[in-house]
Amino acid sequence: MSKSAVKIKNEESIKEKEDYEYIVDLKHIDKFYYTGVATQVLFDINLQFKAGSVNSIVGPSGSGKSTLMNILGTLDKPTKGEVYIAGKRTDQMSKNELAILRNQTIGFVFQFHYLLPEYTALENVLMPFEISRQKVTSKVKEKAINLMKFIGIEDVKDNLATKMSGGQQQRTAIARSLMNNPKILLADEPTGNLDTEATDKVYNLFREINEKFGTTLIVITHERRIAEKTDRIIEIRDGKIHLDLYK
Amino acid sequence: MHPLYNEFLEYIDKEDKEKCVEFVLSKLDNKEIDVPTLYKEILEPSLNKFYCDAEEENLCIWKEHVRSSIIRTIIELCYPYILKERRERGIKNLNKKVFIGCPAEEYHEIGARMIADIFTLNGYEAIFVGANTPKEEIRDAINTLQPIYIGMCVTNYFTLIEAEKAISLIKEHTEFTGKIIVGGQAFLSNPDNYKKIGADILIQNYGDIEKLAKEG
Amino acid sequence: MSLPLRIALRFLKRGKWQTLLIILGISIGVSVQIFVGILLNSLQSSLLNNFIGNSSQITIVSDTDDPLIDDYEDIVEDLEEFDELTVISVANDQVGTITIGTESESVLLRGFEFEDADKIYNIADRIYGGEEPDDDFEAIIGKDLNDELELDEGDKLTIFGFITVGNKTVPVNGTFEIVGFFDLEISSINSQWVITTLDSVQIMYNTSDTITSIEMQVPEELLYEADEIADEIDDELDLEDDDLKITNWIDENQNLLNGLQSQSLSSYFIQSFVLISVVIGIDSVLAISVIQKQRQLGILKAMGINNRTASLVFIFQGLFLGIGGAIGGISLGIFLLWGFTQASASDFIIINYDPIFISISAAIIIISSVIAALSPAIKSSKLDPIDIIRGE
Structure with missing residues (x-):
């Protein structure tokens, strides 16, 4: 992409900002799974997230919260209803459009880290940028290293993903999710298999990210330590929003 | 100050x-x-x-x-x-029981103790069950004690979820007909949360308890 | 370098042993294909060179009882118009007998324009003692014949023959000075041919300026079209009118040809089966790789790689495996062929490391590898990240 093209794109995105009230807006979402019989997992979900907010989604396993998260992240499509991300309707986009949207707008952090074991920590962090088909300049590399510094994993930047502790892997995944300055960071049980200390570190990081970059955070968690510190807790029960509490 | x-x-x-x-x-x-x-x-x-x-x-x-x-x-x-102050103020015993407790996972009980004392001072028979009370225990206590009010103190905003679970259990599985009162730091910045968890009254200061006593 | 290319290289690099193993597998397949293909091709061309290359491929002879052809110069002139003919050589062949001790042995006395005949039979290079016949009644004889005669250069050899005059048969003879010995590597020739000048035969058999055959060769690439060229000549010169007929090596060596063709066929079969097994091998390895790399693909897709890129990762893996296998296989194949020539003492087969054949083989294996990567690539393209993320 040429410099001017990037510039135009940035201007466009600034314009877009004025066009939407919520960074994520779910309208009347139903989700069915078909495995022989149709099972409804989400029932008429209406949910909005303000840009720059810190949110958690809690609920028992099987409540549909992961499905909700996957729909939020455009990895899954609702059976019915509308999904708007940063003002754009996504439930009707093509797979390739969604891929671009995810690459540019959404950062993912999963419970099982999901680093690419073939790559070093730094290369993993750079991957979203590479996927955007832009040239990795020394400036971009510097940005990645700065991100890793910010997250406290610069020492292991040249380690293969498999040669890191769970906490380091998760923090690498977080650095990676931030590489393209996403508007939204989606985390699905990000501390699910981390110890208490690492959990606190990850949470504090989320807070710092939110403050430093203004990233909207949506975290699925069963960890009270995490949820109690977010500004909003959404409890999903039986595929419905059971509670929606603001701090 | x-x-x-x-x-x-x-x-x-x-x-x-x-x-x-x-x-x-x-x-x-x-x-x-x-x-x-x-x-x-x-x-x-x-x-x-x-x-x-x-x-x-x-x-x-x-x-x-x-x-x-x-x-x-x-x-x-x-x-x-x-007790001394109640006597001195000439406050009658209202002969009404008030259940005071904290929902499961709520470990901050001091506020609840204070509230219990204020209820006592206002003529109620306040029964304080302590912190981190599982919802089933609360249900059993309600069925036994037959209080007129249930007071639940919630400090941590995450435990609003537990408070809600306890409240819905009480509503579904007891014959409690009184009011559910909630209070605590969890409601400080967003008082509306009390409605969301199904409570009837939010107490924000001790005066609210006096008012309650006067209303009978 | 494009992203899918780099991801493909990285996947291969990190699965080093698996990659090496599959490249080794492909290499062995390719080496067999190269070995069999080149060996049989070389065998064929050696065969052709030996039997067809050094003989007349198209021949004009008399179609009547009288083997003699008059006025052959006109015919030769006409033949020279044909660009397809590389050699035109006239010969007057007569049967004679010689005496060895008490036995008489028949020989074929071949009268050539030596320079022309040499182009067909490559005689001059294979004279191992003495020189070519130049003057009248100078002759050279084959190695096998001389094993019996035990002549030296300068020795004389008398050949007896018959000519028909009217209804009578009249004996003739000629005494030749043996000026050299040849070894044309075919024992029937070595034991029977006596090569001399055209004039000597015409004088001895009193045939004035006649010949018995016109022998011709075509370029190597037209070898298998000799029959068509012969037909063309026949049509053009109306040989029948002159009581002549034209023959070609294809019609006269149908058995050899059939043999060669079935050899080729079997070679193609072997090569095809090797290729099929290589393709199946690549396909199954990449199919397993897609399953192994599902997680990675899921992550990459969640991060925004599109389906095309995801499938290109496997196409490139196929391409690299193909290139690796082609390089390894060709090297190994050439090594095997070299070993084969070292081990077999015979220099009958001259191995022809045909660059065109090798290039085609390499191209086929690389293209096949890419084709083998197609179904894994499609699988990779269809993979839904949600299944990976939900599957945990």
Whole structure:
């Protein structure tokens, strides 16, 4: 992409900002799974997230919260209803459009880290940028290293993903999710298999990210330590929003 | 700020339990302060406005625990003064039971104890069941005690979820017909949350309890 | 370098042993294909060179009882118009007998324009003692014949023959000075041919300026079209009118040809089966790789790689495996062929490391590898990240 093209794109995105009230807006979402019989997992979900907010989604396993998260992240499509991300309707986009949207707008952090074991920590962090088909300049590399510094994993930047502790892997995944300055960071049980200390570190990081970059955070968690510190807790029960509490 | 607050803070900052207790009891004896004022303007602020250096988080936790323990002792010692004050104020026994407790996973009980004392002072028979009470226990207690009010203190905003679970269990599985009262720090910045968890009344200050007593 | 290319390289690099193993597998397949292909091709061309290359491929002879052809110069002139003919050589062949001890042995006395005949039979290079016949009644004889005669250069050899005059048969003879010995590597020739000048035969058999055959060769690439060229000549010169007929090596060596063709066929079969097994191998390895790399693909897709890129990762893996296998296989194949020539003492087969054949083989294996990667690539393209993320 040429410099001017990037510039135009940035201007466009600034314009877009004025066009939407919520960074994520779910309208009347139903989700069915078909495995022989149709099972409804989400029932008429209406949910909005303000840009720059810190949110958690809690609920028992099987409540549909992961499905909700996957729909939020455009990895899954609702059976019915509308999904708007940063003002754009996504439930009707093509797979390739969604891929671009995810690459540019959404950062993912999963419970099982999901680093690419073939790559070093730094290369993993750079991957979203590479996927955007832009040239990795020394400036971009510097940005990645700065991100890793910010997250406290610069020492292991040249380690293969498999040669890191769970906490380091998760923090690498977080650095990676931030590489393209996403508007939204989606985390699905990000501390699910981390110890208490690492959990606190990850949470504090989320807070710092939110403050430093203004990233909207949506975290699925069963960890009270995490949820109690977010500004909003959404409890999903039986595929419905059971509670929606603001701090 | 209450004129006695700073002196009290000085003692409690040093974890000087003896001085704290002596100071409070002497002021109560001298009638320089009454119990609700003591709770509202000295004990509560010293608990809540607890400065904590994030770098020394571990240090903070033990300090907070020592502080809580001192305050708990003071609250226990306040009970005779509550009864005395009730007599002196000429408040009749209303013959109404009030259940006071905290939902599951809520470990902050001091606020609830204070509330229980204020209910007692206002003529209620306050029954304090303590912190971290599982919803089934609350249900059983309600069925046995048949209170007119259920008071639930929620400090941590995450435990609103547990409070909601307890409230819906009470509504579905007891014959309770009174009002569910909630209060605590969890409602401080967003009072509307009380409706969302299914409570009837939010208590934001001790005066609300007096009003309740007057309304009968 | 494009992203899918780099991801493909990285996947291969990190699965080093697996990659090496599959490249080794492909290499062995390719080496067999190269070995069999080149060996059989070389065998064929050696065969052709030996039997067809050094013989007349198209021949004009008399179609009547009288083997003699008059006025052959006109025919030769006409033949020279044909660009397809590389050699035109006239010969007057007569049967004679010689006496060895008490036995008489028949020989074929071949009268050539030596320079022309040499282009067909490559005689001059294979004279191992003495020189080519130049003057009248100078002759050279084959190695096998001389094993019996034990002549030296300069020795004389008398050949007896018959000519028909009217209804009578009249004996003739000629005494030749043996000026050299040849070894044309075919024992029937070595034991029977006596090569001399055209004039000597015409004088001895009193045939004035006649010949018995015109022998011709075509370029190597037209070898298998000799029959068509012969037909063309026949049509053009109306040989029948002159009581002549034209023959070609294809019609006269149908058995050899059939043999060669079935050899080729079997070679193609072997090569095809080797290729099929290589393709199946690549396909199954990449199919397993897609399953192994599902997680990675899921992550990459969640991060925004599109389906095309996801499938290109496997196409490139196929391409690299193919290139690796082609390089390894060709090297190994050439090594095997070299070993084969070292081990077999015979220099009958001259191995022809045909660059065109090798290039085609390499191209086929690389293209096949890419084709083998197609179904894994499609699988990779269809993979839904949600299945990976939900599957944990």
